[in-house]
Amino acid sequence: MQVILASLGGGRPETMTAECAGALQQADCILGAKRLLESLPQGCTENRVAAIKPQDLLDAISRQQGNCVVLYSGDAGFYSGARGLLPLLKGKNIPAQVLPGISSVQLLSARLARPWQDWELVSAHGVDCNIIGAVSRGKPVFFLTGGALGPTEICQRLTNAGLGSLPVTVGENLSNPEEKVTSGTAEELAGQTFPALSVLLAEAAPRFERRSPGLPDEAFLRGQVPMTKQEVRAAALAKLAVRPTDILWDVGAGTGSVSVELALAALEGQVFAVECEPEACALIRDNKQKFSAWNLHLVEGRAPEVLADLPAPDAVFIGGTKGGMEQIVDLALSKNENARICISAIALETLSSAIAALTKHGLEAGVTQIAVSRAKPAGKLHLLMANNPTFLITGERHA
Secondary structure, X not given: OOEEEEEOEOOOHHHOOHHHHHHHXXXXXXXXXXXXXXXXOOOOOOOEEEOOOHHHHHHHHHOOOOOEEEEEOEOOOOOOOHHHHHHHHHHOOOOEEEEOOOOHHHHHHHHHOOOOOOOEEEEEEOOOOOHHHHHOOOOOEEEEEEOOEOHHHHHHHHHHOOOOOOEEEEEEOOOOOOOEEEEEEHHHHOOOOOOOOEEEEEOOOOOOOXXXXXXXXXXXXXXXXXOOOHHHHHHHHHHHOOOOOOEEEEEOOOOOHHHHHHHHHOOOOEEEEXXXXXXXXXXXXXXXXXXXXXXXEEEEOOXXXXXXXXXXXXXXXXXXXXXXXXXXXXXXXXXXXXOEEEEEEOOHHHHHHHHHHHHOOOEEXXXXXXXXXXXXXXXXXXXXXXXOOEEEEEEEEOO
């Protein structure tokens, strides 16, 4: 027995390679999705088995006597079930050969007369994916869509993140008579419906040029809202040990300066800026746009009440609590007992509350004081002017 994993390209005989067409003509059994089995060219065997899952395909192949061909749309090497079937065949010592085909990436690229070698390739076919993180990497992103996450839903997520003006293109039923290519902005296409056999190309999102943490204070829009200063911000990010895919909370976000820095450090993650003051919320929105921090989500309201529906955090920065320190720490650690917590304090009473809130959970409180002085001109001289000393309190598990 030999098994051939054949790629049907666009699903029509015209888009299939001669090698795949020859394999189909010589097959004793053909297996694959029902839709693909119904589109086979003339002269193929009527011994056909509708199956998709790798284990189901393996079971069906094991019952056959002759050569089998397993069908995949597009190219078997591009987000197909071949990745799951090949190890199963190898485990049963069944020889297998993969025949490539024309993928939907190639088809859309040809329709647009654009090269695709610099595109990010992402599957949203039957799985959730980080859409905002993908478009924030600086390259156009090709989404293989399907299931609950079709072009409309992708465009809605882009729009909700502040990227409604991002140019996108949807290819429907590529290589078929019903083929259609539609271009517009994410906001425009979010109001349209598309068939199941669709793909989407999103252009690269505008992004702020990344740099080490600690952006200058004057880079942020501030108004009269208190802001965590540059040196403290840089130290806080170091204490939080932010990773690219982290879920992060910034409680008492103020201007959003810490939130923005967190968002730039965790491009594949999500940042939730929690703030209750209307002026501060407006500044957070403005700073999000200024720094292209598309993975930053503003949560308006008072903590801890508004924290209940947020996803479990990997790390939490607490810059303001309005008396709710203990409850905020309790809630964060109830969602993830291993969450990394960094609390900023300028008052001794806040320092005491932070230590008590952390030690209550069996954490060892680490305290760092940061005292920063900046030179300011005084006539021909320069004098050092001190900022308020700031405490950063972190919680660590006892060894």
